[in-house]
């Protein structure tokens with residue numbers, strides 16, 4: 442697929458998704474309001490990953506591929522000066538409405554993550570969840586390095602693709618909430634090597650090993666037990682991180 446076709450297909454997919462969501466919010470605007478914990482606890486990696494940004498008070502923070510804009514709102518509530526961008530006009534409209542509904546200031550911009558409309562070194566921190574795996578990492582990596590200020594930190598949470606069984610399930614099975622664009626690719630070690638061309642220090646931490654079963658297991662007690670077991674296993678055998686469902690990547694600009 443050419444770069445233009447990929448962008449067009451991503452845009453159509455996410456705009457269609459945002460249109461459906463907009464219909465719900467038009468009927469029930471109160472659903473745009475949320476408290477921080479609802480976002481921080483919706484996936485196990487979000488809270489620890491956001492903590493890697495440190496204290497963001499007064500910092501210039503970019504929400505990269507912001508989608509619904511919940512992270513942008515949480516960061517603004519923490520005192521950051523937030524700019525949120527997304528390829529999808531529909532999601533940008535939702536992020537703008539969500540910021541207004543929650544009474545925070547977030548600047549929103551429609552843009553392509555591979556060609557950012559920001560000056561060099563504009564941001565102290567960059568946040569992204571489930572976005573880099575939709576992009577050409579060579580282009581996105583160069584742009585990330587360009588717009589991140591020296592000493593800045595970028596944190597991305599991305600589906601991880603080194604578990605062959607999980608890859609087979611992702612491609613071959615249908616399961617609840619499965620919703621993928623045709624071109625997205627979970628990140629792999631080759632992608633991390635590529636990012637290291639722009640950021641020599643890339644840290645990778647895996648999340649959800651056994652507890653990825655939460656996609657089909659609905660018992661909270663079982664999921665909590667699997668989370669606890671994962672924490673113990675990943676601490677004792679870090680090499681198992683490569684088999685996790687998600688990875689949090691921390692990129693530091695020197």
Ligand SMILES: C[S@@+](CC[C@H](N)C(=O)[O-])C[C@H]1O[C@@H](n2cnc3c(N)ncnc32)[C@H](O)[C@@H]1O
Nearest residue numbers: 451455506507508527528529553554570571575
């Ligand atoms: C799976 S969603 C994640 C959204 C949000 N970050 C979250 O935490 O839910 C992927 C997002 O990436 C956006 N996206 C895809 N390709 C993009 C690109 N080239 N530039 C900017 N955003 C892009 C989509 O429009 C969509 O909002």
